[in-house]
Amino acid sequence: MSPSVRLQEMIRVIRGARTQGEERGVIQRECAAIRAQFRQADNGTRSHNLAKLLYVHMLGYPAHFGQMECVRLIASPRYNEKRVGYLGAMMLLDEKQDASLLITNSIKNDLSHSSQYVQSLALCTLACMGSAEMCRDLAPEIDRLLRASNSYIKKKAALCAVHMVRKVPELGELFTPAARSLLSEKNHGVLHGAVVLITELCERNPDTLEQFRKAVPELVLMMKGLVMSGYSPEHNVAGISDPFLQVRILRLLRILGRNNDTASDAMNDLLAQVATNTDSSKTAGSAVLYETVLTVMDIKSESGLRVLAVNILGRFLLNNDRNIRYISMTSLQKIVQTDHNAVQRHRGTIVDCLKDQDASVKRRALELSLALVSAVNIRSLMKELLLFLSSCPPELRAHTTSGIFNAAERYAPSQRWHIDTILHVLTTAGGDVRDETVPNLIQLITTATELHCYTVHKLYRALITDISVQSLVQVACWCIGEYGDLLLRGECEETEPVQVTEDDVLDALETVLQSHMSSPATRGFALTATMKLSTRITHNVDRIRSIVSIYGSCIDVELQQRAVEYNALFKKYDHMRAAVLERMPVIDKSSPGHTNGESAGGTIKELEPAKLTQEIVLPQEPSNQVSEENDCSKLWYFMTDIFLFVSIAPPSVTVYEKNGVTLKLQTDRQTDTGMTVTLTATNSTDGDITGLTLQAAVPKSVQLQMKAPSGDVIPAHGLGQVTQTVLLNNPNKVGLHSDTVQIDSFPSTAW
């Protein structure tokens, strides 16, 4: 019985196993038998046992005990045993195993074997798993084979040399002369191997590249021969004569023509010829055309040729075959920066591909569309992108939204359009936008001063429709809090105004506060907005008061703390409430860290004293009533967190300067979350100011440490100053925005 049947018998038995456990049992038995056989002397069945072991290995079971058997079989004089031995070596051994070194000698011997099939086994194994040492050892052998052997061996030796050069780049010098001479061979297999070898050599060594540039005319002729030749039955694939060789030659020409005018000139005609004559109805032809296009775009080709190449890609875009559409878009992506106008001509087709069924094609079309956005086509292209967003696969949504925001940021034709676009994105895919979107949008809204009414109307409408999208709800709450008076006024130029009452607005905010869908951050927004409305509405302040006091005992610590502070604002500091809750100034996007989508995560958040408002509120100036005595002055320093934004602090800023008293604020960022604020008070009046105390209030998540002041008397005539340092630790990076300085009482004579 032919022993091969035993292998097939085993395979049949294994396949017949009904459960995983049964299969494991069969395999264990077989492996034990194989192990026993390996230990015995040669009985003619070694190769079959190894073959069985290799099958078991393919199923995923361990087979390392077969490694030594591979070594033994490779050394056998019999061809069938060698064959299986080498196969085993390629499957079980790799360069990291010690046993692989043992076969080096066998390979060396087999490389000079009388039978070319044995030589071929050795070459194949060496090219598959040869380690760097083995390559160094055997390189001279390979070089010899490259020069003097038949074409069967030459072609294999060439590819073996490729592997060696990849493993040990210095060997490239050894093979260069032989590679050069191989180019004059006629055999396609050898030519193919030679071209691959030369490509590898040129990629690794610029000197070799120089050398082989002289071979460009020869390669051009070779290519011409292939393109213009008639039908050759041996190499024909779908009407193309040896597409494998053609593609490799084109790739080599690309490397040789890169950054070199003479070489590029020499290939221009050929490339034009290939581009026009190749029939691309089947994959083989398309493969050659594709490679031609890549080569044209990479070398210094003349503009006519480039246009031809882009047109070919455009034609590919209309092809029925999805693969061809896909690769045409990948190629267009590569050249969209350099040949922008040429690619723009095909924008229509690219945008159509957004509607393709295939996810890969969609992704490519999206990338390309985003790259094609410009000031000219922004409106129409954005319409298409927004349409795409509503039906795009979930894995692409985040990328699409950030792409849309970037494009809108760069090319928005008007602020209204910009705001509309962002709102559209938030309503369609608000769950997939990045965190920076909310502050960015708020910043944008504040700068669009004429559109405040319009914006708040739109956002109010969106809010009452749906409160599930957190980013949208946060922005809506902020806007209603800030511009609620415009909403209640009931008139708007840009859009249909809503007729709402104060109760309606408060209802909407309360719904957000109470909803389970709202995240803690969103509820914070809603509470602050409610509070702000207390200065913008007239009748329902009591309702706001009650809401705020209810949340004073909320479980959420952040919310509770806000509510308590707002409560305090109502009770103890009611006179300050209007000032504290005044309209925000226009926020300036001035610093580098604050760009849409650029800063990844770690944005720097700092106090920008320049933005410290000039909301300095003085109570009734006692003016002439203040006694001669120097009263103590209290400076109340109150920081409200409205939201976060970024900037770089100028060294020192004067926050209060009036009637001879100057207060300067200086911030230093010590650590990522810590900050030192130094207050310096000087006095240029005639009288000293005594009893100076400073108090500061910050949000709960910010830790405050006040150092002792240098004194509590500010000498007159600017003779001295009082400084006090406040250390702030802001681990949650809560925004610190506006602060108010209030002077409670003033000394006398100055005025």
Next chain:
Amino acid sequence: MHFLLLFSRQGKLRLQKWFTPVPEREKKKIVRDMTTMVLGRKPRSCNFLHWKDLKIVYKKYASLYFCCGLDAEENELLALEVLHRYVELLDKYFGNVCELDIIFNFEKAYFILDEFLLGGEVQETSKQVLSRSIEASDMLQEVCFGRSCLLSVLSIIFSVVL
């Protein structure tokens, strides 16, 4: 080419050829990733995928998926042609090849692949030359085996006689 895999519709591996040194655990992971990715594709989708920094090209022939991993500079359309050429070779050798042929004669599938690709590159572009060399190697194997069979039979006879 970094690797070539053949697997069935159920994800069973039928052939694996690795052209770069990869640790065993990594191989298993790659095979798992490839099978999940490729088997999860819809019927009429594009044959190209992206995985880490490799381009993956796959094609379904009857019940077998042929899947290969390429470098960024390689031509995907040509890779489709390479896969197709390999299937043609198998078909010529086995005569109307089917998955069972490859299961029961896996070592022959490897031998044919080793005549076609070397170190991840195509070594011969002519179908006829390839078929001839595969046949010749098989002949050599038969002769060799026949010879060794004869030798073992003769040795048994001699040992009986003596």
